[in-house]
Amino acid sequence: MADDDLDDDMDDDEDLDDEEGGSGGGGGKKKILMLAIPLVLIIGGAAGAYFTGLLDPLIGAEESAEGEGGEGGEGGGEAAGPVAFTDLPEILVNLNTTGRKSSFLKIRVSLEVPNALEVDKVVAVQDRVVDAFQVYLRELRVEDLKGSAGMYRLREELLARVNAAVAPVKVNDVLFKEMLVQ
Structure with missing residues (x-):
């Protein structure tokens, strides 16, 4: 009888280990997903804002675009006046x-x-x-x-x-x- 109780206790321990192992592995995956999804959304939003030009005033892209146009233009270095x-x-x-x-x-x-x-x-x-x-x-x-x-x-x-x-x-x-x- 004592052996039966030990066997039952061991079976219960194995069941608990399986439940903990299953939820422990799932918990790790959930943590990764909880970190990865917001990170992907933030990166996607930043890329979208960059390519639509919303970030141009913040990163000074207007100044560099004007500088490029002035150097390579066919104007020959003339001052850009009103047309x-x-x-x-x-x-x-x-x-x-x-x-x-x-x-x-x-x-x-x-x-x-x-x-x-x-x-x-x-x-x-x-x-x-x-x-x-x-x-x-x-x-x-x-x-x-x-x-x-x-x-x-x-x-x-x-x-x-x-x-x-x-x-x-x-x-x-x-x-x-x-x-x-x-």
Whole structure:
């Protein structure tokens, strides 16, 4: 009988050991998870704030971005001043069509130049710019002007043509004020 009691006591001890071992191992895993989850969330939040630009004022990224733009730009070391704009006259051209129905393009653009001193130089050769635009625009089809990709290609092409016409002055951008395809 004493042996039976000892066997029962030993079985109870083994059951207790199994329960403690199971909960002890789980407790260690819980502690790791309780530390790892907040750590991952904090790192993820910090990375998200960094990539969205929320941390730029804190880490001074605005100053370094301005410094990089000033060094590698095409301005040749000129001081960054206010830009100036000049409007071109309205241009109305026939578009290139294959059928009998004719299509028209009516466009008004504004040119962005680096400073007000350059505006006079651009206005002096304005007729040359309008001629370059008309020659190009007459060869366009309605399909060429569809969508944002068409507008982007048109802007890039007009910018290249205006810079060729007004060289050595550099035009920064061509801005569309009105564009009507009929």
